[in-house]
Structure formats: C-alpha cells, structure tokens
Amino acid sequence: MKTWHVIQILILCFLSFLTGRCTKRAEIDFVQKTDTVIHRDTIRDSIPYPVYETVIQTVPEMYPIYITLEGDTVREPIFVPIRITQKEYLTDDYHAWVSGYNPSLDSIDIFRKTMSIAKRQSSRRWGIGIMAGYGIGRNGLSPYIGIGGFYRIW
Numbered sequence: 416m417k418t419w420h421v422i423q424i425l426i427l428c429f430l431s432f433l434t435g436r437c438t439k440r441a442e443i444d445f446v447q448k449t450d451t452v453i454h455r456d457t458i459r460d461s462i463p464y465p466v467y468e469t470v471i472q473t474v475p476e477m478y479p480i481y482i483t484l485e486g487d488t489v490r491e492p493i494f495v496p497i498r499i500t501q502k503e504y505l506t507d508d509y510h511a512w513v514s515g516y517n518p519s520l521d522s523i524d525i526f527r528k529t530m531s532i533a534k535r536q537s538s539r540r541w542g543i544g545i546m547a548g549y550g551i552g553r554n555g556l557s558p559y560i561g562i563g564g565f566y567r568i569w
Contacts, residue, residue: 424558427547456527463511463520465502471514472499540567 475494482489501514509525546563549556 467503
C-alpha cells in the first residue's frame with residue numbers, strides 16, 4: 416500500500432469526524448420526549464388604582480383636646496367618627512381587597528403559574544447515507560466511497 420493511500424484515508428477519517436461533529440449539533444434541536452416544565456412569572460404592580468370603594472362602618476375614636484383657660488390646661492376628650500373603608504383592586508391578573516382607615520395598596524406581587532409542554536421526537540437509529548472508508552473489495556483491502564446503511568449506537 417502506498418503512502419498517499421494512507422494519507423488520503425487519514426484525511427477522509429478526519430473530515431468524517433468533523434462532519435459528524437457538526438451534524439451532531441443540529442440534532443440537539445430534535446425533541447426527544449414529552450416534557451412538562453412549570454415556572455412562575457412574577458408580576459409587579461407598583462401603583463394600583465381602586466376600582467370600588469365602600470364604607471364598612473364608622474368607629475368612634477377618642478381624641479384628646481387640650482384647652483388652656485386662665486393658665487390651667489384642661490384635657491377634654493372628644494369622640495371623632497372614623498370611617499373604615501374597603502377598597503377593591505381588580506385586573507386580569509389579580510383581585511385584591513384592602514380595608515381599614517384610609518387604606519391604600521402600596522404594591523402587589525403576583526406569582527402566575529405557567530405550564531409549557533414540549534413533545535420530543537426520538538432520534539433515528541437506522542439510516543442511509545454516503546459512506547467513505549476502507550474495506551475489503553475485489554483486490555483485497557481498498558478505499559471505499561459509496562452509499563451505505565448505518566446504525567447509530569449513541
């Protein structure tokens with residue numbers, strides 16, 4: 416066997432290796448199995464506006480008043496009515512109620528659950544393609560280029 420045959424065979428093996436390595440990356444896009452992924456999105460709403468506001472009740476609260484008469488300070492309690500209100504905040508993502516004296520919703524975090532399903536295809540093990548290599552022919556061992564079948568092990 417001549418040295419240029421050996422060099423050609425080594426070059427063909429190297430080129431086949433590089434071709435297989437490049438086509439291996441393209442196979443990563445094939446989906447292998449059905450897979451379900453669940454993740455949560457965080458939505459931040461920093462300045463919500465109430466949709467509806469109602470007065471729930473009025474609570475009398477004692478408020479001290481200091482009155483100064485002729486050098487004496489007198490503490491006189493007065494009952495002041497305080498309105499307890501309920502505010503309703505509503506969007507497509509949440510429904511919130513806040514109640515109390517002059518209530519306001521400063522911010523709200525919503526953790527929306529999202530589910531995505533991906534169907535994956537199995538990679539083909541058997542195939543037909545252009546082959547190059549070294550094999551046994553009519554004249555003994557010789558280089559081979561042609562169409563052949565293959566079985567993928569990995």
